[in-house]
Amino acid sequence: MSLYGQWVKPEEDLQPGEQQPYEYFANDFFDFIVVDECHRSSAREDSEWRKILEHFSSATQLGLTATPKAVEGANNIEYFGEPVYTYSLSQGIQDGFLAPYRVTQSFLNIDLEGYHAAPDEKDINGIPLDELYTRDQYGRKISITRRQKVVAHRITQMLKHIGRMTKSIVFCPDQEEADVMRNILIQENQDKMKKYPNYVVRITSDDRVGKALLDDFIDPDMEQPVI
Numbered sequence: 001m002s003l004y005g006q007w008v009k010p011e012e013d014l015q016p017g018e019q020q021p022y023e024y025f026a027n028d029f030f031d032f033i034v035v036d037e038c039h040r041s042s043a044r045e046d047s048e049w050r051k052i053l054e055h056f057s058s059a060t061q062l063g064l065t066a067t068p069k070a071v072e073g074a075n076n077i078e079y080f081g082e083p084v085y086t087y088s089l090s091q092g093i094q095d096g097f098l099a100p101y102r103v104t105q106s107f108l109n110i111d112l113e114g115y116h117a118a119p120d121e122k123d124i125n126g127i128p129l130d131e132l133y134t135r136d137q138y139g140r141k142i143s144i145t146r147r148q149k150v151v152a153h154r155i156t157q158m159l160k161h162i163g164r165m166t167k168s169i170v171f172c173p174d175q176e177e178a179d180v181m182r183n184i185l186i187q188e189n190q191d192k193m194k195k196y197p198n199y200v201v202r203i204t205s206d207d208r209v210g211k212a213l214l215d216d217f218i219d220p221d222m223e224q225p226v227i
Helices: 048-055 076-080 089-094 109-113 145-162 175-188 190-195 208-212 214-218
Strands: 032-035 060-063
Touching (some): 032 048, 060 076, 145 175, 175 190, 208 214
Parallel strands (some): 032 060
């Protein structure tokens, strides 16, 4: 059985004297609980998921994560204990399951300092802007065309340095931003687009055409999609 769905209700939705859905099950109902992505809400001491795990504390609980979290109030090891099995990133690369990667540092002043809107500045729809936007808000609360173009240009220049056909993933905060970045990257790579119509594609959950190309992107023997 999967602990998913209406296992927890917001406290304000509970009627007086009503139990949480998981509380209708005995504490020893489960023998074994697997928590995937356990660095998320189950790691937080004040999360609803933690309450579920604590309710079924008699069960053996196994936490799985590729990105363990260890901050105050949310520590995987503090709750689940020391890892019983670890498969390292380097081992995954060596075994061929993961792609080798390279790290490059590229900074934009607008990312480091934030975007300070001028007094009475408005967006293209005439809506007044907030005084300050930070990097985590770009693509969500505000889209800055010049920043998008600079990012796309730097990605293109990097590919020109390491190889234009190097399979590359560009992560965007939402699907609309991904569509914008795809179009800008297409403009930056017109020469490749003429030869490879799928050189740049958007692969997101609601993009039927893009999702159909996912297997080709993953396949190392398929030249395109590239970005």
